[in-house]
Amino acid sequence: MDNATLRPPLNRVSRTAIWYWTTRAALGWLFLAAVQVVWLVLDDGDRAVHVAALAATVVAAVAHVAVMPQWRYRVHRWEATPAAVFTRSGWFKQEWRIAPVSRIQTVDSRRGPLEQLFRLANVTVTTASAAGPLKVDGLDRDTAQRLVAELTANAQATAGDAT
Template sequence: MTLRPPSHRVSRAAIRYWATRAAVGWLIILAAQIAWMSMADGDRPLRIAGIVATVVLGAAHATIMPQWRYRVHRWEISPAAVYTQSGWFKQEWRIAPISRIQTVDSQRGPLEQLFRLANVTVTTASAAGPIKVEGLDRDTARHLVGELTASAQATAGDAT
């Protein structure tokens, strides 16, 4: 059997979600820098350069990272296993046999709810930890949880 990328991509809405999440983080840093600049004396040109660097890095991160992650993040389930590929700098492939599934969970944080996204976590007996499929649209996540739960119940094995 040849190893290939899983066939399903996450939702395209995940691109906007990841960009928004990145932008919020950079805006917090930018706000702290602006507050620091307005409260402190001296080295104003250096602080302005820091703000400019933050804006440039933040804009690049919020633009490039979501596109890159979208190209990498994939998932697939087969009758035998759950496959995921994730990351952007550090990329990871995970494969878990259906017979090893212990629990299947779905989560949606406030920002994910705004973008109509959900995450699915498949817990196995693996020391590497659970497999996560992030950035799914809600209906796909709901279907995936149901399908994995049914497959795990129908599969002989002890899930350890």
């Protein structure tokens, strides 16, 4: 089998990503619910509409927080070989990507405050592709550091101009 054939990547992201995605989603829904509660308290209008909107928000939030993180964990995959980087991501709209190592221009790692709390990191592989960079989100910090080092070494050792 050709090493650069589009295929399911072998590696899953960190299981901790499930908790990270759950927390991030819950915080977003909590903010929305808080705005609705303030609106309910301050508005003298029809409270039934406010309560119905808040109830709909709670139902949507519970469904989203319960389903999305597990679903994303099952879908998100990545793999790096000496020849290529493979990614699969998304949950409703899934994206499979492959980038030959010879096309890599930059490799970056990023960690926001919430990701730091969960000891996670994200790796972005920029190529000459018009489709944009490949992203591997939800890696544990040590795996992300190893991946960045491995991809950098592979890109430097590969002939090509990354264009």
